Amino acid sequence: MAEPFKHISAGKKDGIIRIDFVERNILDELNIHQIGVELAKAIESQTNPKVVVVFGNVEHMSSAAYGTLMKFQERIKVCTGQLRLCEMKPRLYEGFVITKLNRLFTIVEDYQAAVDSFK
C-alpha cells in the first residue's frame, strides 16, 4: 500500500488502514473524483478491511464529497470490511447531521475510539 497518493495519505498498522485527507477543503469535483479513485486504491485487494478515515485536517467539504464517501463505504462492505470516520470538526459533523448521514456512517470522536470500535 505504498501508493503515492496526492489527496490522501494511507497506511496500515496493526491490521487497520488509516486514511488522512491532505487538503483542508474538499470541494472541487475533479479532486473529489480523484479522492474516490485514491480511496479505492487504498483498500485494493484487502479482505475484511478495517478502515478509519481521519478528517482532522478538513475544514470544508461539499455535498459532492458525500457521494464519494458513500461509494467508498459500499466498496468496503462488498469486501466485508468496516469503515469508521473520525476527528471531524463540529461544523463538518453538523453537515452529516443535517443530511442524516450520521445514520449511514459510524462517526466517532478520534482515531483511538475508531480502533476500539472495531469488532
Place this chain on the structure above:
Amino acid sequence: MTTPAPAFRCDLTLRELRAGIERVQADVEAALGAHGYDEGAKFAMRLALEEAVVNGFRHGNRSDPNKVVFFRADIDGVRAWFEIEDQGPGFDPRTIPDPTEDENLEIPSGRGVMLIKAYMTEVEYVKPGNKLRMTYRKPAA
C-alpha cells in the same frame, strides 16, 4: 464612533465553475469580514455559495461551456443577500426526493439544496426555478 462599512454590491457573470467560485468566495469573504460576520456565518455562506454555484453550472446549465451563471450579492451589516441564476430551463425544487428519508438515505445526490436551506435564513427558487435567492441574517446581538 466608527462609520459602518458601505454595503457591498456585485453583479458578476461566471463563465467557468472553479474560477467563478473562487472569485465569488474571495469577494464575499472580504465583504463579510468588513461587516463583522463571525466565522460560523462565513462557514455557512461559503458552503451555501459553493453548493449553489456548483448546482447552477452542473444541474442548471448541464455543464454546457457556452452557458454562464449570473451571481449577484448585496451585503451589509444586517444581512447578506445572494442571487444565483443559471441559463437552464429551471426545475421544481419540490421534485427533489428528500435525501433524509429512510428510502433515500443511500442516494448520493440531493444534499446540496438541503445544506443551503439549513445554513441560510431564507431560500427561494424563482420560477421557472433557474434563479436561487438566499439570505443570511445576522443573529441579533
